[in-house]
Amino acid sequence: MEHLEHKKKVMIMIAIMSAMLFAALNQTIVGTALPRIISEIGGMDYYSWVFTIFMLTSSVTAILVGKLSDMYGRKPFILLGIGVFMVGSFLNGLSGSIFQLILFRGIQGFGAGMIMSTAFTAVGDLFPPRERGKWQGLMSSVFGLASVFGPTLGGWIVDNANWHWVFWVFLPVGFIAFGMIYKMFPSQTAKTGQKVDYLGSIMLTLTIIPLLLAFTWGGNDYDWLSVQILSLLGGAVIALILFIVTEKNASNPVLPLGLFKNRIFTLSNMIGFILGAGMFGAIMYMPFFIQGVMGTSATKSGIVMMPMTLSMVLASAIGGQIITKTGRYKFLALIGLFVMSSGMVLLSFMDTDTTNARALINIIIVGTGLGLSFPVFTLAVQNAVAHQFLGVATAATQLFRQIGGTIGVAIMGTVMNQSMANKMSEQMGAVKESPVLSNPDAAKGLEKLQDPQLIMNADKLNEIEKTLPPELSGVFDTIVTGVREALSYALTNVFLIGAIILFVGFLLTFFIKEIPLRMSNKEETEAKKAVNE
Structure with a gap:
């Protein structure tokens, strides 16, 4: 598709980005709304599974579709992906339990894997590596745009309307994206004679x-x-x-092992794995801190998170333009990872006294680093492999990034739960000895407060406080403060681990060999040598 006229390419990219916007909006809207959803349907112990199952299904699907799209073209898979994602979104809104939510999020993941794999690969079909920088930056900006509107709208919905609309509000965008892709995206000739x-x-x-x-x-x-x-x-x-x-x-291997002989491919995916762990850790647990520790409402939480995504959009767009003009990309990855890891260190110093302004500055730093580094490693991989491996190589970068996010969130969730349990046990010891707790009804009411889910729901806190006798008001405040401090302590450990992980990625980036960005998809000499064909 590189031979198409520029206007046609731009229209195709608009169609692709509309599909990505639909998928990204449905992803980002969940992060801010989920604490409130969990507080209503229960399942705090399975909180991380809502993200884990999505990453699991999207990771597996992305790599399989990456290879299949090399064989049969991108169009059928991006259309199928949009359709599956829409079904998953609709079913999510019907969830009556955490287990149903997890199942339907898994269906969404299958669709998202197809969309993301084919979307980023299509950029490689349309443009040579030297021109991909600005388009990769713009596509990353789509995620940023979704992250600006998604969390804010998600917070507003759960504060002012039924949470089910979190999953239904963007369904019209899916229909529009499907129509645009169907009409504008050119069909590609399938490669015959290859076995799946x-x-x-x-x-x-x-x-x-x-x-x-x-x-x-x-x-x-x-x-x-x-x-x-x-x-x-x-x-x-x-x-x-x-x-x-x-x-x-x-x-015809689904993931050619020869690709791993390419040092750029291997190192870029290792760093992508690390970047995924740090990125999803920040995106998932920052709303928990803002709502649970700082006591900010879900709506305001989305507003506080907004500067992170705006800074990511701006940094990504500027970084993409710099890559296209200079043909250099390694230094941007180094700067981005260093800035992002520094921002995570700053997050680890926050506590119950942290102001919105301080939290805002810290997450702007994280967003800036993420925006600079996020598009680089996909571009580096696409530039280092032959065009015949474009789909599977691009999908591999997403596979490692998403697996990193899944494992990172799982590990951070373990750290958070264990740290919080230890801190709660330590802080609640004195409260349990209070003589006012001799009243069984009062003791039962105060015991509910030790559930972290309630900290994210001001209405339920008020309901519990009203049911308690006046002499327990001081104990009530003590327990709520203790839970907030325990959650703060736990999240501090989570952010510190994220900072260490990202700094390892920064060090690994020094070992990536930067090869010139090709001016055409036909210039594959360097890539073929790298893959040892």
Whole structure:
């Protein structure tokens, strides 16, 4: 599609970005609204699963569709992805329990994997590497735009209307995106004579699923050295070995192992894994801090988060323009990761006395670093591989980034839960000895306050306070303050771990070899040498 006239390319990109906007809006609106949703339908212990299942299904789908789109073209998969995502969104709004929400989020993940994989690959079809920088930046800006409107609207909906509309409000955008893609996106000739690597796909799936389950359940539902966790990890290792054997013998492997001989491909995906862990950690747990620790409403929480995404949009757009003009990208990745890790360190110093202004400055720093670094590694990979591997290589970058996000959120969730449990046990000791708790009804009412879900719901807090006798008002305030302090302590550990992870990514970036950005998709000499064809 590189030969198409510029106007046609721009129209296609508008169609692609509209599809991405639909998927991204549905993702970002959940983050701010979820604490309130969880407080109504329950399931705090499964909070991270709402994100984990989405990342799991989208990760597996992205890599499989990446290879299939190389074989059959991008258009059918992006259309199917939009359709599946719309079904998942509609069903999410009907959820009556946390388990239904998790299931339907999984369906959404299948659709999102198809959309994101084909969307970023299509940029590589339309433009040579030297021109991709600005378009990658604009596509990243779509995520930023969604992050500006999504959280704010999500917070407003749960504060002023039925939370089910969080999942339904953007369905019209999905219909528009589907129509635009169907009409504007050109069909590509399918490559005949190539077999689908079903066995490799199964082995890859059986590697990813138990691995993520182990990191999700470990430390929460089961001890890290329990039979369940060790069995899952062992199963993942066995499946990985079988996957490698399968791919070596496959005529058309779902993930060509030769790509990993390319140092740029391997390092970029390692850093993408790290970036995903840090990025999703900040996006997921920052609303918890703003609402749970600072006591900000869901609506205002979205407003506080807005500068992070605006700074990401601006940094991403500027970074993309710099890459297109200079042909250089490595220095932007270094600056971005350093700035982002510094911002996470600042987040780790926040506490119950933190003001909205201080939180705002810290998350602007995180957003700026994220915007500078986010598009770089996909561009580096696309520039380093031959065009015939464009789909699977691009999908691989998303696979590693999303797996990093899933595992990162799971580990951070374990750290948060354990840290909070320890702190709560320490702080509640004195309260339990209070003589006023000899009243069973009063004791039962105050016990409910130790549920962190209630901290995110001011209305329920007020209801509990009204049911207590006047002599318990002081104990009530003590417990609420204690829960906020425990949550603050736990999230401080989460942000500090995120900062350390991102700094490791910063150090690894020094080892990436920067090769010139090609001026045409036909200039693949460097890429073919790198992949050892």
